[in-house]
Structure formats: structure tokens, C-alpha cells
Amino acid sequence: MPSSGQRPLLLRLPNWLGDLVQALPVVESAAAEASSRGVLFLGPSSLAPLLTPRFPSITYLHWSRARRFASLGEIRRLKPGAALLLTDSLSSALLAALAGIPERIGYDAELRGGLLTRRVKRSFPARSAPRAEEYAVLARAAGLRVDGAVPRIAALPWEREAAESLLRRVGIEGEPYAVLAPGASYGPAKRWDPARFAEVAAYLDARHSLASVLVGTREDVGPAQAVEWIAGECVVNLVGATDLKALVGVLASAEIVISNDSGAMHLAAALGTPTVGLFGSTSPVWTSATAPWVRSLYAAYPCSPCFRRSCPIGYGCLKALEPVPAIRAAAELLERSAAPVHERD
Numbered sequence: 561m562p563s564s565g566q567r568p569l570l571l572r573l574p575n576w577l578g579d580l581v582q583a584l585p586v587v588e589s590a591a592a593e594a595s596s597r598g599v600l601f602l603g604p605s606s607l608a609p610l611l612t613p614r615f616p617s618i619t620y621l622h623w624s625r626a627r628r629f630a631s632l633g634e635i636r637r638l639k640p641g642a643a644l645l646l647t648d649s650l651s652s653a654l655l656a657a658l659a660g661i662p663e664r665i666g667y668d669a670e671l672r673g674g675l676l677t678r679r680v681k682r683s684f685p686a687r688s689a690p691r692a693e694e695y696a697v698l699a700r701a702a703g704l705r706v707d708g709a710v711p712r713i714a715a716l717p718w719e720r721e722a723a724e725s726l727l728r729r730v731g732i733e734g735e736p737y738a739v740l741a742p743g744a745s746y747g748p749a750k751r752w753d754p755a756r757f758a759e760v761a762a763y764l765d766a767r768h769s770l771a772s773v774l775v776g777t778r779e780d781v782g783p784a785q786a787v788e789w790i791a792g793e794c795v796v797n798l799v800g801a802t803d804l805k806a807l808v809g810v811l812a813s814a815e816i817v818i819s820n821d822s823g824a825m826h827l828a829a830a831l832g833t834p835t836v837g838l839f840g841s842t843s844p845v846w847t848s849a850t851a852p853w854v855r856s857l858y859a860a861y862p863c864s865p866c867f868r869r870s871c872p873i874g875y876g877c878l879k880a881l882e883p884v885p886a887i888r889a890a891a892e893l894l895e896r897s898a899a900p901v902h903e904r905d
């Protein structure tokens with residue numbers, strides 16, 4: 561670990577659920593330091609329910625732009641000796657510097673090099689290697705031991721109970737179901753056509769007798785309503801109704817998850833649920849989950865990945881992703897999970 565006596569380590573968490581899931585091996589490694597030195601998590605309130613029950617001894621400091629001065633005061637009072645910044649932003653380095661944290665470790669990005677005391681240079685261009693590995697490299701530079709970069713998480717009993725209670729209210733009690741996540745807070749360049757999600761839902765209903773549960777945040781209400789309108793009774797719309805606790809439970813108990821490149825996709829994969837991820841403007845090299853139970857579909861459209869939130873030329877990368885490969889991938893994963901464990905790849 562970096563020097564600075566036994567003063568706590570501040571881990572600045574990513575702001576997005578998907579990124580936090582990809583950073584889980586680093587989070588676990590940092591938390592393991594808690595017995596020898598204090599560890600503080602700094603991240604958005606919306607992500608706290610994923611970490612606070614799993615790491616009850618770690619202080620979670622709630623960060624938002626609106627309360628940045630309050631965060632500054634809290635950090636100063638707790639006197640961390642080092643800050644490991646999993647975000648690339650100038651503002652996160654500035655906050656650590658203003659808080660008087662003597663060691664500030666992060667990627668040399670966004671013109672913030674002068675604010676870092678340990679500037680980690682990427683040995684590969686940004687967004688060209690798996691993000692989980694990017695986080696692991698950063699953590700190792702800070703002296704943390706990160707053995708693997710594959711994020712894994714298990715659902716907690718009360719997360720499963722929250723999901724069961726919610727599903728019971730919409731008529732799903734003990735029956736197998738699929739999950740579709742047709743939204744993406746990032747923007748429309750990550751959102752597959754609702755009509756295609758509806759086609760997948762119709763297939764899952766007809767061939768596997770699976771109802772499709774729609775999940776997402778309140779921002780995803782529009783795409784979800786479109787799927788519901790087209791697919792009809794074979795979908796159950798829970799978009800906006802699942803808090804993070806219930807979302808974990810719903811994803812963990814699903815037979816299969818079909819999702820845009822989003823937090824739901826990463827969470828489902830980390831939970832070990834068979835997952836089909838759909839990529840438009842983003843890169844499966846950078847942000848796909850890698851596990852035998854995950855399939856990432858990407859059309860390799862000539863201008864992709866562009867990482868745009870919306871598309872100026874008509875979303876060809878998403879339109880090139882037909883429903884048939886998604887249906888085939890879902891069928892293959894369902895067959896795989898029905899096979900005895902020793903016969904799976």
C-alpha cells in the first residue's frame with residue numbers, strides 16, 4: 561500500500577452501475593485492507609445499496625455535484641492518507657487535492673496530471689482493453705493486490721426477497737422468467753429497437769414458456785412501454801419499480817437476461833445469470849462482461865465504436881443487430897444452463 565502511515569484509503573468509486581460492477585474486484589481488494597487501515601468509499605448515493613450491506617465495516621461517503629462542499633468537509637475530517645481514483649475526471653482529482661489527501665493516484669487523464677501524485681499511464685490506448693482490467697492495473701499501481709479481473713457478486717437473501725415480493729405482485733410466483741433491459745441511461749446510441757426486444761420476448765414465450773420481465777430506471781419508461789405495447793401479454797413491465805436491491809434479486813433469479821450495454825447487463829453477468837449483451841456505439845472489447853454464460857453481440861459497423869450517446873447518421877450500428885442472432889444466443893445459453901454442470905463449456 562502507499563505510505564502515509566495508517567491513515568485511511570479513500571476509494572473514489574465510478575459513477576455508473578455498470579462501471580462499479582466492473583470495478584468490483586478492486587473494491588473487494590480495497591475492502592480487504594480495512595483490517596489494517598481504514599477504508600472509505602466515495603460514490604453516488606444510488607450505488608450505496610450495492611456496497612454497504614456487503615462491506616458493512618466500510619464508511620460510505622455519499623457524493624454528488626450538489627453536495628461536493630459537504631463531501632469535502634467529510635473527507636477532510638476523516639483525513640485519508642491516499643486516494644485511489646477510479647474515475648478519470650478532473651473534478652475527482654481536484655476534490656482529493658482540495659481535501660488535502662497527500663497521495664492521489666489515478667490515470668493521467670483530462671488534464672489532471674498536475675493534481676495527481678502518482679500518475680498512472682495506460683500502456684494501451686484508452687477504451688481498447690477490458691475496463692475491469694483497466695481498473696485492476698490502476699489498483700495494482702496503488703499497491704492493492706487484485707488477483708482476477710472478472711467481477712462476481714452473489715445476491716443477498718433480502719435482495720431475493722425484495723424481488724420475490726415485487727414479482728408476486730405482478731403475478732410471477734415461483735415460475736421461471738426472462739429479463740429484458742431495453743433502456744440505457746447513457747443514451748439512444750446504446751438502445752436496441754424496442755420492436756426487436758418484443759420479438760425476442762415473443763420467442764421466449766412461444767419456445768421456452770418464459771414471461772419477459774422488463775427492468776430499468778424511470779428514464780427507461782419510454783422504450784419499455786414501446787416493448788410492452790408491441791409484445792403484449794408476454795411481458796411484465798417493472799421499469800421504474802425496482803430499486804437496486806430488488807433489481808439484484810430479479811436479475812439473479814432470471815433464467816436469462818437480454819440487455820443493452822448497461823448496468824443491468826454487467827450486474828446480471830456478475831451474478832452468474834446467462835446474459836446476452838447488445839452493443840451499438842460502444843465497444844464489447846472495453847465494456848463487455850466475459851464469462852462462459854455471457855454472449856456479446858456487436859455488428860462491427862464501420863463507424864463503431866464511436867462512444868456517442870446519440871447518433872447523427874441513423875443508428876446503423878444498432879439497426880445492423882438483427883433479432884435472430886440474439887434469439888440464437890439466448891437459445892444457446894438456455895440450453896447450456898439446462899445441461900449438467902460438467903457438460904457446460
Ligand code: SF4
Nearest residue numbers: 863864866871876877
Ligand atoms: S456514428 Fe456509427 S457507431 Fe456511432 S452511433 Fe451512429 S451508427 Fe453507431
